[in-house]
Each structure stands twice: as C-alpha cells, then as structure tokens.
Amino acid sequence: MTADNQTRPLKRTFSVAPMMEWTDRHCRYFHRLISQHAVLYTEMVTTGALIHGDQARFLRHNDAEHPLALQLGGSNAEELALCSRMAEDAGYNEVNLNVGCPSDRVQNNMIGACLMAHPELVAECLTAMQSRVAIPVTVKHRLGIDAMDSYEELHQFVATVSQSGCKTFIIHARKAILQGLSPKENRHIPPLNYEWVYRIKQAFPHLEILINGGIKTLDETRAHLQQVDGVMIGREAYHNPYMMAEVDTLYQPDAALPTRLQIIEQMYPYIEAELKQGCYLGHITRHLLGLFHAQPGGRQFRRYLSENAHKAGADVDVLKRAVEKVATL
C-alpha cells in the first residue's frame, strides 16, 4: 500500500485538514490506519522556520502517511519555492499554501488569511512554487476577510489566483475577521456559507474545488460531493477519528472497515519503535483519546490515558490497560 500510495495521483475526495499542534506525524500515522485513502495535511510550517530552523524535524514523516501534503505559510515567492522543493525532495505528494489562518502572529509576517487582500501576490507565490516542483501545489483560503466579503470579491480572488496555473482550491466556507476575533473564534463565529463554494465550482468547472468547515459526517460529505470535488474535515476527524472509518468506501465501495481494536493494535508496534527513539507515550496517545468517542467505556479509556500516559516511564502497556477499560465494559 505504501509504495502505491506514494506514486499514484492524488485523489482528494476526502482529506483531513492541516491543524497546528494536532496533525503532527503521530496523529497522521494514526489517521492513516483508519483510512488508507484520505489525503493528510501537516501542520502549517512557515518558510522562515523551514529555511532557518530544524528542517529534518519539520519535514519528518513516516512512509505510511502517504498520500501526504505539506502546508506552508509565507508570502515570499522565492522562499516558498525553495521550501516547496524541500517538500518534494522529502517525499511529500503535494504542497499547500495557507491563505486562511487568521492569527495576529502570522498577519504581522504576511502569512495566512491576510493574503486574501493580495491575490496577485498569492498568484506570484504559487507560480514560483509550481516552477520549482513537479508535485501539485494547492491553496487553502477563506471566503473573504473583513470588508472583503462579497461573492464577487471571492470570485475575483479565485480568478486571479488561478492565473498562476494552480488548479486545486480548498475553501474554508466562512470569512475571517482579522481584527477582534481570535483564531478559535474565527473557526465558529463567522457563519458558514457553503452556497458560495458551490457557486465557485460552477463558475470554474475546470478547477478542483474542495469544501471545508463545520462538516461532521460521511452523509454530509456525500451530499457536498454532489456539488464539489472534495471534502476536507478538521475538528471532527480529530475529536472523533472513527468517523473516518467509512471514508475509504467513498473511493472503493467494497473497502473493508477496520474496527477500533484493529486500529489501536496496529499502533502498538509503532509506539514501541517511537519510544525506543526517545519519544514520550503521551505525545502519541493524546491523538487517540477520541477513538472510543460515544462508545461504552470510551470515557474510562480517555481518563485512564489522560491520567497515566504522561507519567515517567509510561510505555505501551498503559495504552493496553486503557483499552481493557473498553473491552471489559
């Protein structure tokens, strides 16, 4: 599966959103055990961090994670091109430019959602990135920002940016309010507007349009897929990862569904190998807390792990004991 996943063209019917502090390599390994097909995204890495920081750490991933996209934050075309090349050389299947993150910290450096006000610059960045790599370069953005909040302005943004040759647009279906709302508030206060995303697909049928924001179930996913090319889910996939168990049936109707226990048992050898390399159990198991969400014993599983995984010397037996809380109830 791994070699095949690395080389076959990306099919972005379903993807898991880039999420800072959440979609690290352990999380992605775990998600891959639930769906073989979902496209997985890294946390955003800024060009500054990648160029001047610990490149190997930022680019590190396991072969099993493919199909895998690296998300970049930045607005210097040359630096973005250089970082895209690093991503391709490291084996990533796609590079994505973040034009959706509303944090103050990133606005000061012209990173994220504030770039929606500069479509020509976004196009210039995407052109430079594409010129340096063979893997696809995609963009993730909002419906608008602040006073830029009409459908016409969104349409203009996509029209300008697509001049770069970028063919895949991931649209978080709400605007961002850059002054006055925190990044967290910007993920639920501005209202969702799926209709505008559908209209963008109708207006630009040759572009691949992925919809994101507030989507929680496979039934909702199937409904969106009637209108757009793909669905990206963030928070629900993280908090209730087993919602992804049926994702592979979107790609292959007869795909086998893994059970929760099968998934967790496949984590054991991974955890043992990581602990040997000096990783802490809690850094991996924090991503597993929601696996038994709404299941009998799920709360006990979560509590046992939360209370014990961070203790000195905690090893895979802690996870096995947490699983017993579910199995015995």
Ligand SMILES: Cc1cc2nc3c(=O)[nH]c(=O)nc-3n(C[C@H](O)[C@H](O)[C@H](O)COP(=O)(O)O)c2cc1C
């Ligand atoms: C903890 C957290 C971190 C996030 N970090 C990023 C990020 O690094 N890059 C990005 O483009 N979006 C980021 N997002 C936004 C998500 O990718 C997604 O657009 C948003 O959560 C809406 O999708 P959802 O309703 O399915 O969660 C983050 C979201 C959360 C909850």
